[in-house]
Amino acid sequence: MPIRFFIGILLVVLLAGCQQKATADDHLPRTDYVTGYNGNAQIPDDRTLLKENDTIQAEKGFMTLKEANFEPQTIVVGDIHLTIHDVKRIHLEPDYSMVDYFHQLTHKETFDFVKAYVTIENTAKETRHFSPVATLKAASGTQSFERDIYLDNISGSFAPSEKKQGNIGYITEPGDDTLTVTTSAVFDEHEQQLTKQTTFTLQP
Incomplete structure:
Protein backbone atom coordinates (compact mmCIF):
# COMPACT_ATOMS: atom_id res chain seq x y z
CA MET A 1 0.00 0.00 0.00
CA THR A 31 8.20 34.23 -33.22
CA ASP A 32 7.25 32.44 -36.44
CA TYR A 33 7.47 35.80 -38.23
CA VAL A 34 11.26 35.56 -38.07
CA THR A 35 11.41 32.19 -39.86
CA GLY A 36 13.78 32.42 -42.80
CA TYR A 37 15.86 35.27 -41.37
CA ASN A 38 19.51 34.40 -41.94
CA GLY A 39 20.96 36.51 -39.15
CA ASN A 40 23.20 39.54 -39.20
CA ALA A 41 26.92 39.99 -39.74
CA GLN A 42 27.38 42.40 -36.82
CA ILE A 43 24.74 41.58 -34.18
CA PRO A 44 24.05 38.28 -32.36
CA ASP A 45 20.72 36.66 -33.22
CA ASP A 46 18.15 37.78 -30.63
CA ARG A 47 15.22 35.54 -31.60
CA THR A 48 15.62 33.38 -28.45
CA LEU A 49 15.43 36.44 -26.18
CA LEU A 50 11.76 36.33 -25.20
CA LYS A 51 11.57 37.26 -21.51
CA GLU A 52 13.17 40.00 -19.42
CA ASN A 53 16.74 39.06 -18.36
CA ASP A 54 17.03 36.29 -20.97
CA THR A 55 20.64 36.14 -22.16
CA ILE A 56 22.59 34.71 -25.05
CA GLN A 57 26.32 34.21 -25.53
CA ALA A 58 27.31 34.20 -29.19
CA GLU A 59 30.44 34.57 -31.26
CA LYS A 60 29.70 38.28 -31.79
CA GLY A 61 28.95 39.12 -28.17
CA PHE A 62 26.81 38.69 -25.05
CA MET A 63 23.24 40.05 -24.99
CA THR A 64 20.70 40.57 -22.22
CA LEU A 65 17.05 41.37 -22.92
CA LYS A 66 15.95 44.31 -20.76
CA GLU A 67 12.39 44.69 -22.06
CA ALA A 68 10.32 43.68 -25.06
CA ASN A 69 7.04 44.39 -26.83
CA PHE A 70 5.60 41.66 -29.04
CA GLU A 71 2.37 43.48 -29.98
CA PRO A 72 2.46 43.81 -33.79
CA GLN A 73 1.54 47.06 -35.48
CA THR A 74 1.22 47.95 -39.15
CA ILE A 75 1.93 51.41 -40.53
CA VAL A 76 0.53 52.21 -43.97
CA VAL A 77 2.51 54.69 -46.05
CA GLY A 78 0.79 54.88 -49.41
CA ASP A 79 1.36 51.56 -51.16
CA ILE A 80 3.88 50.46 -48.52
CA HIS A 81 2.79 48.38 -45.54
CA LEU A 82 5.34 48.39 -42.71
CA THR A 83 4.65 45.76 -40.03
CA ILE A 84 6.56 45.88 -36.75
CA HIS A 85 6.62 42.41 -35.20
CA ASP A 86 8.69 43.04 -32.09
CA VAL A 87 10.49 45.86 -30.31
CA LYS A 88 13.27 44.99 -27.85
CA ARG A 89 15.68 46.89 -25.64
CA ILE A 90 18.88 44.86 -25.40
CA HIS A 91 22.16 45.34 -23.56
CA LEU A 92 25.09 44.26 -25.73
CA GLU A 93 28.64 43.42 -24.75
CA PRO A 94 30.28 43.09 -28.18
CA ASP A 95 33.00 40.56 -28.81
CA TYR A 96 36.47 42.08 -29.16
CA SER A 97 36.38 41.34 -32.90
CA MET A 98 33.40 43.72 -33.28
CA VAL A 99 34.86 46.66 -31.31
CA ASP A 100 36.08 48.56 -34.39
CA TYR A 101 32.65 48.34 -36.01
CA PHE A 102 30.86 49.78 -32.98
CA HIS A 103 33.48 52.46 -32.33
CA GLN A 104 32.07 54.22 -35.40
CA LEU A 105 28.80 54.59 -33.47
CA THR A 106 29.76 54.81 -29.78
CA HIS A 107 32.82 54.99 -27.55
CA LYS A 108 31.19 52.79 -24.92
CA GLU A 109 32.45 49.23 -24.56
CA THR A 110 28.93 48.00 -23.69
CA PHE A 111 25.64 49.71 -24.46
CA ASP A 112 21.88 49.44 -24.84
CA PHE A 113 20.11 49.47 -28.16
CA VAL A 114 16.51 49.30 -29.30
CA LYS A 115 15.68 47.10 -32.26
CA ALA A 116 12.58 46.10 -34.19
CA TYR A 117 11.99 43.19 -36.53
CA VAL A 118 9.93 44.43 -39.47
CA THR A 119 8.30 43.32 -42.70
CA ILE A 120 7.95 45.85 -45.52
CA GLU A 121 5.57 45.06 -48.38
CA ASN A 122 4.98 46.94 -51.61
CA THR A 123 1.29 46.42 -52.36
CA ALA A 124 1.44 48.31 -55.67
CA LYS A 125 1.73 46.85 -59.16
CA GLU A 126 4.63 49.19 -59.85
CA THR A 127 8.06 49.66 -58.31
CA ARG A 128 8.26 51.80 -55.20
CA HIS A 129 11.18 53.30 -53.26
CA PHE A 130 11.00 53.53 -49.48
CA SER A 131 13.02 53.51 -46.26
CA PRO A 132 11.48 52.59 -42.88
CA VAL A 133 13.73 55.09 -41.10
CA ALA A 134 14.78 58.55 -42.24
CA THR A 135 15.34 59.88 -38.72
CA LEU A 136 14.90 58.56 -35.20
CA LYS A 137 14.24 60.96 -32.33
CA ALA A 138 14.70 60.22 -28.62
CA ALA A 139 15.31 62.18 -25.41
CA SER A 140 19.07 62.13 -26.06
CA GLY A 141 18.77 63.54 -29.59
CA THR A 142 18.06 62.67 -33.21
CA GLN A 143 19.82 59.99 -35.27
CA SER A 144 19.76 59.49 -39.02
CA PHE A 145 19.16 56.21 -40.84
CA GLU A 146 22.93 55.95 -41.31
CA ARG A 147 23.37 55.00 -37.64
CA ASP A 148 21.36 51.79 -37.98
CA ILE A 149 23.50 49.03 -36.44
CA TYR A 150 21.95 46.19 -38.45
CA LEU A 151 22.22 47.35 -42.07
CA ASP A 152 19.87 44.54 -43.12
CA ASN A 153 19.27 46.01 -46.59
CA ILE A 154 15.51 46.48 -46.19
CA SER A 155 15.37 49.95 -47.75
CA GLY A 156 15.47 51.17 -51.33
CA SER A 157 13.70 49.71 -54.33
CA PHE A 158 10.68 47.40 -53.94
CA ALA A 159 9.44 45.48 -56.96
CA PRO A 160 5.66 45.01 -57.35
CA SER A 161 4.34 42.91 -54.41
CA GLU A 162 7.87 42.48 -53.04
CA LYS A 163 8.41 41.92 -49.31
CA LYS A 164 11.59 42.55 -47.35
CA GLN A 165 12.20 41.45 -43.77
CA GLY A 166 14.88 42.27 -41.25
CA ASN A 167 15.90 44.35 -38.26
CA ILE A 168 16.38 48.03 -37.63
CA GLY A 169 18.32 49.00 -34.52
CA TYR A 170 19.82 52.08 -32.86
CA ILE A 171 22.09 52.60 -29.87
CA THR A 172 20.28 54.44 -27.07
CA GLU A 173 21.12 56.41 -23.95
CA PRO A 174 19.52 56.29 -20.47
CA GLY A 175 16.17 58.06 -20.62
CA ASP A 176 15.48 57.11 -24.24
CA ASP A 177 12.25 55.37 -23.26
CA THR A 178 10.33 56.00 -26.47
CA LEU A 179 11.75 56.41 -29.95
CA THR A 180 9.88 58.42 -32.58
CA VAL A 181 10.68 57.27 -36.10
CA THR A 182 10.07 59.28 -39.25
CA THR A 183 9.97 57.20 -42.42
CA SER A 184 10.97 58.35 -45.86
CA ALA A 185 8.30 59.36 -48.32
CA VAL A 186 7.27 56.82 -50.96
CA PHE A 187 8.63 57.39 -54.47
CA ASP A 188 7.82 55.77 -57.79
CA GLU A 189 10.34 54.28 -60.22
CA HIS A 190 10.92 57.75 -61.71
CA GLU A 191 11.72 59.13 -58.22
CA GLN A 192 8.51 61.14 -58.14
CA GLN A 193 7.21 61.56 -54.59
CA LEU A 194 3.87 59.84 -54.04
CA THR A 195 3.28 60.31 -50.31
CA LYS A 196 4.49 62.35 -47.39
CA GLN A 197 6.66 60.95 -44.62
CA THR A 198 4.97 59.19 -41.70
CA THR A 199 5.93 58.95 -38.03
CA PHE A 200 5.51 56.07 -35.60
CA THR A 201 6.88 55.11 -32.20
CA LEU A 202 9.03 52.22 -31.03
CA GLN A 203 8.16 51.32 -27.45
CA PRO A 204 9.82 48.19 -25.99
Missing part, protein backbone atom coordinates in the same frame (compact mmCIF):
# COMPACT_ATOMS: atom_id res chain seq x y z
CA PRO A 2 2.69 2.57 0.88
CA ILE A 3 4.51 1.82 -2.37
CA ARG A 4 1.35 2.48 -4.42
CA PHE A 5 0.78 5.64 -2.41
CA PHE A 6 4.26 6.99 -3.16
CA ILE A 7 3.97 6.03 -6.84
CA GLY A 8 0.68 7.92 -6.99
CA ILE A 9 2.26 11.00 -5.40
CA LEU A 10 5.17 10.81 -7.86
CA LEU A 11 2.81 10.66 -10.84
CA VAL A 12 0.87 13.68 -9.57
CA VAL A 13 4.11 15.67 -9.18
CA LEU A 14 5.31 14.71 -12.66
CA LEU A 15 1.99 15.62 -14.25
CA ALA A 16 1.93 18.94 -12.43
CA GLY A 17 5.44 19.70 -13.66
CA CYS A 18 4.49 18.91 -17.25
CA GLN A 19 1.39 21.10 -17.00
CA GLN A 20 3.42 23.99 -15.57
CA LYS A 21 5.94 23.72 -18.41
CA ALA A 22 3.16 23.62 -21.00
CA THR A 23 1.51 26.65 -19.40
CA ALA A 24 4.83 28.54 -19.38
CA ASP A 25 5.45 27.67 -23.03
CA ASP A 26 1.91 28.80 -23.93
CA HIS A 27 2.69 32.25 -22.52
CA LEU A 28 5.84 32.72 -24.60
CA PRO A 29 5.35 35.05 -27.58
CA ARG A 30 5.17 33.57 -31.07
Whole structure:
Protein backbone atom coordinates (compact mmCIF):
# COMPACT_ATOMS: atom_id res chain seq x y z
CA MET A 1 0.00 0.00 0.00
CA PRO A 2 2.69 2.57 0.88
CA ILE A 3 4.51 1.82 -2.37
CA ARG A 4 1.35 2.48 -4.42
CA PHE A 5 0.78 5.64 -2.41
CA PHE A 6 4.26 6.99 -3.16
CA ILE A 7 3.97 6.03 -6.84
CA GLY A 8 0.68 7.92 -6.99
CA ILE A 9 2.26 11.00 -5.40
CA LEU A 10 5.17 10.81 -7.86
CA LEU A 11 2.81 10.66 -10.84
CA VAL A 12 0.87 13.68 -9.57
CA VAL A 13 4.11 15.67 -9.18
CA LEU A 14 5.31 14.71 -12.66
CA LEU A 15 1.99 15.62 -14.25
CA ALA A 16 1.93 18.94 -12.43
CA GLY A 17 5.44 19.70 -13.66
CA CYS A 18 4.49 18.91 -17.25
CA GLN A 19 1.39 21.10 -17.00
CA GLN A 20 3.42 23.99 -15.57
CA LYS A 21 5.94 23.72 -18.41
CA ALA A 22 3.16 23.62 -21.00
CA THR A 23 1.51 26.65 -19.40
CA ALA A 24 4.83 28.54 -19.38
CA ASP A 25 5.45 27.67 -23.03
CA ASP A 26 1.91 28.80 -23.93
CA HIS A 27 2.69 32.25 -22.52
CA LEU A 28 5.84 32.72 -24.60
CA PRO A 29 5.35 35.05 -27.58
CA ARG A 30 5.17 33.57 -31.07
CA THR A 31 8.20 34.23 -33.22
CA ASP A 32 7.25 32.44 -36.44
CA TYR A 33 7.47 35.80 -38.23
CA VAL A 34 11.26 35.56 -38.07
CA THR A 35 11.41 32.19 -39.86
CA GLY A 36 13.78 32.42 -42.80
CA TYR A 37 15.86 35.27 -41.37
CA ASN A 38 19.51 34.40 -41.94
CA GLY A 39 20.96 36.51 -39.15
CA ASN A 40 23.20 39.54 -39.20
CA ALA A 41 26.92 39.99 -39.74
CA GLN A 42 27.38 42.40 -36.82
CA ILE A 43 24.74 41.58 -34.18
CA PRO A 44 24.05 38.28 -32.36
CA ASP A 45 20.72 36.66 -33.22
CA ASP A 46 18.15 37.78 -30.63
CA ARG A 47 15.22 35.54 -31.60
CA THR A 48 15.62 33.38 -28.45
CA LEU A 49 15.43 36.44 -26.18
CA LEU A 50 11.76 36.33 -25.20
CA LYS A 51 11.57 37.26 -21.51
CA GLU A 52 13.17 40.00 -19.42
CA ASN A 53 16.74 39.06 -18.36
CA ASP A 54 17.03 36.29 -20.97
CA THR A 55 20.64 36.14 -22.16
CA ILE A 56 22.59 34.71 -25.05
CA GLN A 57 26.32 34.21 -25.53
CA ALA A 58 27.31 34.20 -29.19
CA GLU A 59 30.44 34.57 -31.26
CA LYS A 60 29.70 38.28 -31.79
CA GLY A 61 28.95 39.12 -28.17
CA PHE A 62 26.81 38.69 -25.05
CA MET A 63 23.24 40.05 -24.99
CA THR A 64 20.70 40.57 -22.22
CA LEU A 65 17.05 41.37 -22.92
CA LYS A 66 15.95 44.31 -20.76
CA GLU A 67 12.39 44.69 -22.06
CA ALA A 68 10.32 43.68 -25.06
CA ASN A 69 7.04 44.39 -26.83
CA PHE A 70 5.60 41.66 -29.04
CA GLU A 71 2.37 43.48 -29.98
CA PRO A 72 2.46 43.81 -33.79
CA GLN A 73 1.54 47.06 -35.48
CA THR A 74 1.22 47.95 -39.15
CA ILE A 75 1.93 51.41 -40.53
CA VAL A 76 0.53 52.21 -43.97
CA VAL A 77 2.51 54.69 -46.05
CA GLY A 78 0.79 54.88 -49.41
CA ASP A 79 1.36 51.56 -51.16
CA ILE A 80 3.88 50.46 -48.52
CA HIS A 81 2.79 48.38 -45.54
CA LEU A 82 5.34 48.39 -42.71
CA THR A 83 4.65 45.76 -40.03
CA ILE A 84 6.56 45.88 -36.75
CA HIS A 85 6.62 42.41 -35.20
CA ASP A 86 8.69 43.04 -32.09
CA VAL A 87 10.49 45.86 -30.31
CA LYS A 88 13.27 44.99 -27.85
CA ARG A 89 15.68 46.89 -25.64
CA ILE A 90 18.88 44.86 -25.40
CA HIS A 91 22.16 45.34 -23.56
CA LEU A 92 25.09 44.26 -25.73
CA GLU A 93 28.64 43.42 -24.75
CA PRO A 94 30.28 43.09 -28.18
CA ASP A 95 33.00 40.56 -28.81
CA TYR A 96 36.47 42.08 -29.16
CA SER A 97 36.38 41.34 -32.90
CA MET A 98 33.40 43.72 -33.28
CA VAL A 99 34.86 46.66 -31.31
CA ASP A 100 36.08 48.56 -34.39
CA TYR A 101 32.65 48.34 -36.01
CA PHE A 102 30.86 49.78 -32.98
CA HIS A 103 33.48 52.46 -32.33
CA GLN A 104 32.07 54.22 -35.40
CA LEU A 105 28.80 54.59 -33.47
CA THR A 106 29.76 54.81 -29.78
CA HIS A 107 32.82 54.99 -27.55
CA LYS A 108 31.19 52.79 -24.92
CA GLU A 109 32.45 49.23 -24.56
CA THR A 110 28.93 48.00 -23.69
CA PHE A 111 25.64 49.71 -24.46
CA ASP A 112 21.88 49.44 -24.84
CA PHE A 113 20.11 49.47 -28.16
CA VAL A 114 16.51 49.30 -29.30
CA LYS A 115 15.68 47.10 -32.26
CA ALA A 116 12.58 46.10 -34.19
CA TYR A 117 11.99 43.19 -36.53
CA VAL A 118 9.93 44.43 -39.47
CA THR A 119 8.30 43.32 -42.70
CA ILE A 120 7.95 45.85 -45.52
CA GLU A 121 5.57 45.06 -48.38
CA ASN A 122 4.98 46.94 -51.61
CA THR A 123 1.29 46.42 -52.36
CA ALA A 124 1.44 48.31 -55.67
CA LYS A 125 1.73 46.85 -59.16
CA GLU A 126 4.63 49.19 -59.85
CA THR A 127 8.06 49.66 -58.31
CA ARG A 128 8.26 51.80 -55.20
CA HIS A 129 11.18 53.30 -53.26
CA PHE A 130 11.00 53.53 -49.48
CA SER A 131 13.02 53.51 -46.26
CA PRO A 132 11.48 52.59 -42.88
CA VAL A 133 13.73 55.09 -41.10
CA ALA A 134 14.78 58.55 -42.24
CA THR A 135 15.34 59.88 -38.72
CA LEU A 136 14.90 58.56 -35.20
CA LYS A 137 14.24 60.96 -32.33
CA ALA A 138 14.70 60.22 -28.62
CA ALA A 139 15.31 62.18 -25.41
CA SER A 140 19.07 62.13 -26.06
CA GLY A 141 18.77 63.54 -29.59
CA THR A 142 18.06 62.67 -33.21
CA GLN A 143 19.82 59.99 -35.27
CA SER A 144 19.76 59.49 -39.02
CA PHE A 145 19.16 56.21 -40.84
CA GLU A 146 22.93 55.95 -41.31
CA ARG A 147 23.37 55.00 -37.64
CA ASP A 148 21.36 51.79 -37.98
CA ILE A 149 23.50 49.03 -36.44
CA TYR A 150 21.95 46.19 -38.45
CA LEU A 151 22.22 47.35 -42.07
CA ASP A 152 19.87 44.54 -43.12
CA ASN A 153 19.27 46.01 -46.59
CA ILE A 154 15.51 46.48 -46.19
CA SER A 155 15.37 49.95 -47.75
CA GLY A 156 15.47 51.17 -51.33
CA SER A 157 13.70 49.71 -54.33
CA PHE A 158 10.68 47.40 -53.94
CA ALA A 159 9.44 45.48 -56.96
CA PRO A 160 5.66 45.01 -57.35
CA SER A 161 4.34 42.91 -54.41
CA GLU A 162 7.87 42.48 -53.04
CA LYS A 163 8.41 41.92 -49.31
CA LYS A 164 11.59 42.55 -47.35
CA GLN A 165 12.20 41.45 -43.77
CA GLY A 166 14.88 42.27 -41.25
CA ASN A 167 15.90 44.35 -38.26
CA ILE A 168 16.38 48.03 -37.63
CA GLY A 169 18.32 49.00 -34.52
CA TYR A 170 19.82 52.08 -32.86
CA ILE A 171 22.09 52.60 -29.87
CA THR A 172 20.28 54.44 -27.07
CA GLU A 173 21.12 56.41 -23.95
CA PRO A 174 19.52 56.29 -20.47
CA GLY A 175 16.17 58.06 -20.62
CA ASP A 176 15.48 57.11 -24.24
CA ASP A 177 12.25 55.37 -23.26
CA THR A 178 10.33 56.00 -26.47
CA LEU A 179 11.75 56.41 -29.95
CA THR A 180 9.88 58.42 -32.58
CA VAL A 181 10.68 57.27 -36.10
CA THR A 182 10.07 59.28 -39.25
CA THR A 183 9.97 57.20 -42.42
CA SER A 184 10.97 58.35 -45.86
CA ALA A 185 8.30 59.36 -48.32
CA VAL A 186 7.27 56.82 -50.96
CA PHE A 187 8.63 57.39 -54.47
CA ASP A 188 7.82 55.77 -57.79
CA GLU A 189 10.34 54.28 -60.22
CA HIS A 190 10.92 57.75 -61.71
CA GLU A 191 11.72 59.13 -58.22
CA GLN A 192 8.51 61.14 -58.14
CA GLN A 193 7.21 61.56 -54.59
CA LEU A 194 3.87 59.84 -54.04
CA THR A 195 3.28 60.31 -50.31
CA LYS A 196 4.49 62.35 -47.39
CA GLN A 197 6.66 60.95 -44.62
CA THR A 198 4.97 59.19 -41.70
CA THR A 199 5.93 58.95 -38.03
CA PHE A 200 5.51 56.07 -35.60
CA THR A 201 6.88 55.11 -32.20
CA LEU A 202 9.03 52.22 -31.03
CA GLN A 203 8.16 51.32 -27.45
CA PRO A 204 9.82 48.19 -25.99
